[in-house]
Structure formats: structure tokens, C-alpha cells
Amino acid sequence: xxxxxxxxxxxxxxxxxxxxxxxxxxxxxxxxxxxxxxxxxxxxxxxxxxxxxxxxxxxxxxxxxxxxxxxxxxxxxxxxxxxx
Amino acid sequence: xxxxxxxxxxxxxxxxxxxxxxxxxxxxxxxxxxxxxxxxxxxxxxxxxxxxxxxxxxxxxxxxxxxxxxxxxxxxxxxxxxxxxxxxxxxxxxxxxxxxxxxxxxxxxxxxxxxxxxxxxxxxxxxxxxxxxxxxxxxxxxxxxxxxxxxxxxxxxxxxxxxxxxxxxxxxxxxxxxxxxxxxxxxxxxxxxxxx
Numbered sequence: 001x002x003x004x005x006x007x008x009x010x011x012x013x014x015x016x017x018x019x020x021x022x023x024x025x026x027x028x029x030x031x032x033x034x035x036x037x038x039x040x041x042x043x044x045x046x047x048x049x050x051x052x053x054x055x056x057x058x059x060x061x062x063x064x065x066x067x068x069x070x071x072x073x074x075x076x077x078x079x080x081x082x083x084x
Numbered sequence: 085x086x087x088x089x090x091x092x093x094x095x096x097x098x099x100x101x102x103x104x105x106x107x108x109x110x111x112x113x114x115x116x117x118x119x120x121x122x123x124x125x126x127x128x129x130x131x132x133x134x135x136x137x138x139x140x141x142x143x144x145x146x147x148x149x150x151x152x153x154x155x156x157x158x159x160x161x162x163x164x165x166x167x168x169x170x171x172x173x174x175x176x177x178x179x180x181x182x183x184x185x186x187x188x189x190x191x192x193x194x195x196x197x198x199x200x201x202x203x204x205x206x207x208x209x210x211x212x213x214x215x216x217x218x219x220x221x222x223x224x225x226x227x228x229x230x231x232x233x234x235x236x237x238x239x240x241x242x243x244x245x246x247x248x249x250x251x252x253x254x255x256x257x258x259x260x261x262x263x264x265x266x267x268x269x270x271x272x273x274x275x276x277x278x279x280x
Binding site: 017 | 112129252
């Protein structure tokens with residue numbers, strides 16, 4: 001990546017990398033980026049690294065379960081506000 | 085001529101049946117935003133009170149979860165008295181390139197090898213704690229709640245391009261903190277790039 005001029009194929013591909021990893025690219029752009037990664041080892045390494053980090057972030061999903069005390073507090077407030 | 089059944093208005097959806105099932109989701113979102121159990125309780129309660137008060141404005145058949153998330157984030161922002169909702173940011177593409185360039189630097193100094201060896205869970209949790217608005221909301225909605233850019237934009241009430249900018253910058257900030265975590269975890273790298 002750093003060995004290429006700013007408007008190289010690598011630069012264009014990496015500008016779209018997050019969109020690609022998030023599944024936000026249109027089919028044609030997605031295919032073009034996949035084709036680039038298949039032939040560029042540097043960009044593939046960057047992509048794999050970003051994918052690893054995003055997977056580690058996604059592993060934080062699930063979060064905190066709703067405490068019963070919070071549910072009871074919210075329900076009490078709603079009923080006091082007129083929820084029938 | 086219309087019958088009574090044909091001309092009768094569509095009944096409003098029941099708040100208990102439509103909104104309350106999302107209480108756990110809204111709580112999780114509030115916890116991700118506030119990073120504090122007590123603050124999350126307050127935000128969740130206020131979110132549902134506002135939702136109840138404005139229930140007549142809810143469009144039957146629309147995405148109630150998204151509607152509640154929008155209210156929740158607004159409550160959160162107001163609770164913090166932050167005026168960061170319309171922060172102007174650079175183009176998201178620049179952030180994506182910056183993240184790639186940062187990674188290239190880590191490859192040179194071996195930090196990427198350290199990151200691959202570490203359990204990133206605790207580091208990411210800590211890094212999320214440090215993220216400020218509006219970046220945290222973008223990460224929470226897209227990376228943790230699995231919303232598309234378009235859905236996140238609707239919740240945040242900003243253009244899709246703004247979501248991209250915030251998300252990509254947030255990811256770059258997360259990566260910078262992960263790199264710091266790796267270097268603080270007892271590893272050092274040689275000036276030439278090799279580990280020692």
C-alpha cells in the first residue's frame with residue numbers, strides 16, 4: 001500500500017475496505033475488490049487484519065442483560081405515567 | 085358506500101405488545117452508550133417514558149426498535165448536555181486510508197504480531213469505554229448492534245456519509261488504543277522492526 005502512488009489500485013481498494021468488510025458495497029464493487037485482494041498480498045494482509053479486529057469488536061456483542069430491578073423500575077414509571 | 089369496518093381507523097398498536105419487548109435491546113444499547121449501569125437505568129426509563137408520551141406519533145408497522153433507539157440516543161445526548169451531534173468530520177475514505185497506513189506501520193514494527201497473540205476482548209472493552217460521542221454511537225450501532233450504515237443513519241438522524249466518517253474514525257481510534265494495549269502488555273519491539 002505505502003509503496004504505491006496515492007491513486008493506485010491499492011489505494012482505491014483500501015478506501016473501500018471497511019465498506020467491503022461491512023457488506024455495504026454493491027455487487028460489482030464487491031467483486032472488483034475481491035479480485036484485487038486475490039492478486040495483492042499487501043492489501044489482503046491489511047484486509048485480514050481489519051477483519052480480525054472487527055471480529056474481536058463484534059465478539060463484544062450481547063452486552064449486559066436487562067436486570068430485573070431495571071425492568072421493574074421502568075414498568076413502575078410507565079404505569080405511574082398512565083400505561084394501562 | 086363504505087361499511088363501518090372499512091372506514092374505521094387502524095387501531096393504534098398496543099404499547100405493551102409493540103414497544104416493551106425491546107426493553108432488553110434498549111437497555112443493552114443504553115449500557116453501551118453510557119458504560120455505566122446507573123446511568124443506563126436512567127436513560128432507559130426516560131426513553132420509555134418519552135416513547136409512551138409520544139406513542140401517537142409512532143407509525144404502525146414501522147420499525148419500533150429503531151424508533152426506540154433514536155429516542156434512547158437523544159435522551160443520552162441530552163443527559164450529557166453534549167452538542168456533538170453535528171460534528172463536522174473529514175471524509176470517511178480518509179479515515180479508512182489512515183487505518184490502513186497505521187496497520188502498515190504496525191507490520192513494520194511487529195505490533196500486528198503482538199495483537200494477533202493477545203486476547204483483544206478486554207482491550208476492546210477498555211477502548212470502547214474511552215471512545216467519545218459521536219464515535220461510540222457509530223461503533224455500537226454498526227459493530228455491536230449489527231445495523232447497516234443506512235439504519236444507523238436513520239437512528240442517528242444524520243446522512244449515511246456521516247455514519248461512515250464517524251465509524252471509520254472510531255475504528256482507527258480503537259486500533260490506536262489496541263496498539264497501545266499491545267505495547268503496554270509487556271512486549272517491546274526493536275527499532276528495526278523485529279520482536280525481542
